[in-house]
Amino acid sequence: MSLLVTGSIGIDTVKTPYGVSENCLGGSAVYFSMAASFFSPVRLLGVVGSDCPFDLAEVFADRSVDLTGLEVRAQSKTFRWTGTYGDNMNDRRTDCLELNVLAEAPPSVPSEYKDSEFVFLANTAPVLQLELLEQIKDPVFVAADTMDCWIDSQLDDLKGLLKRIDCLIINEDEARMLAAENNLIESTEKILGMGPSVVIIKKGESGSIMCNADGERFILPSFPVADVKDPTGAGDSFAGGLMGYLAQVGRVDFASLKQAIAYGTVVASFAIADFSLDRLASINKTDIDSRFETLRKLTGF
């Protein structure tokens, strides 16, 4: 089934204890698309400025990523993010953020994308997420991400969005913040009460938790990797693997969602093994399937 992602395309500069990657390709829509493309064709919707040094057609060559929705604005500058990770890789500091084109009007959805069945709204202002979603005719399954600044400053808009989506994929601290509740399980229940029928909590190195409105739950650890070089894009790669798998199988029952989370976990574990998209670009579906089976073996008892 068709899969649309809307999110950022960025120029990242990332410092980790393993090195520095300057002006490399990043952004939620880019990580998501690369991750999802192992499973399903992807329709990318995003905007860059004329200064964008990356040729996305080349980046996604030999992958089924539709760039009809990629807009290049001649008078604008591309989104830039500079960040530093601490020794344990869980502490991330934003050193510099230039929204640039992301602070302008969002791209409009091309007519070819309007029949998209699976939709992922990567993190941005909830009012923009809603505006984009309203351009999709009759989506089957809509998932969204959000972050602390929107919970803090645009909670009403975010609550409006939550009534319109099927699945919220969110970090654990942000889940606690959104629910105003310290216990993560209680937080998830509260967020389910705000609208989505599925809530997926990302816990970084500690894996993820999924709960649905029928009271079903699933918990999965992250895939253990010794070679974490750059955690940037882990969450969007997770979402990409997850939504890509769902679009591939065309089902959203709980058993399929569990498999989807496991695939998302595996794809994220590759994404963090090198800077930017370097590792994701070098693996194939066989690598993913093999690690999926390893994850099943690692967690079964």
Added chain:
Amino acid sequence: MSLLVTGSIGIDTVKTPYGVSENCLGGSAVYFSMAASFFSPVRLLGVVGSDCPFDLAEVFADRSVDLTGLEVRAQSKTFRWTGTYGDNMNDRRTDCLELNVLAEAPPSVPSEYKDSEFVFLANTAPVLQLELLEQIKDPVFVAADTMDCWIDSQLDDLKGLLKRIDCLIINEDEARMLAAENNLIESTEKILGMGPSVVIIKKGESGSIMCNADGERFILPSFPVADVKDPTGAGDSFAGGLMGYLAQVGRVDFASLKQAIAYGTVVASFAIADFSLDRLASINKTDIDSRFETLRKLTGF
């Protein structure tokens, strides 16, 4: 098979966002024994002062906990700990620590205990753990816990202990500290190189990881509980369920260790649902088996 635990018996005062429990029963050997007794008879080795207000024979009535090794020292005072948990229950502050009898000579192992096959050395100075272990004739499987202060101040003694035990059960931060390595998977490999054939990392709310010298690994999330009232004793209850199950089945192959970790996880999830031993004392083996099956269902895909 026979199971021996040596550790503390304490008078705890615990403050959590859910209330205060003053002068309640605590201590590693107590939590461990209660947890292990669901699976196997336990031999408790520990020492209290004459001020100890608890009748352990009554506490363990109807449970197979051998108190031959319980020593009451007329001239000594019982170990006391006072601590406070923050809102998210992961931040624990020690407000007051009175080692009292724990700063004296350790209890000696009664002759009836010397043939113990499974042994758990709860956290204390590694030189004392070694001294106790040397009194056991021919143990089959020895596990130990330790903590930051011993890694910091008695690293050589601890390394001596590690050469003599089969399994180290340790918190994640302490594992990183012991290995002088930030990545948890790398830390575990380094600790395996120090002697034990099995290393089990406790990650609190995020579950646990086990690695062995043959390169096998197992990862299990914690059991999700909305009603965490007091996390005190979670680690010792985990170890108790784990070692109790191993002593029950009399095997330490990797498949049995995986089941043992799952049982430890389940017992710990009950322990934290109320203050002191209140919840552990009110459940039965059927409750544990039922939650074990739920955990399997929650994590399988």
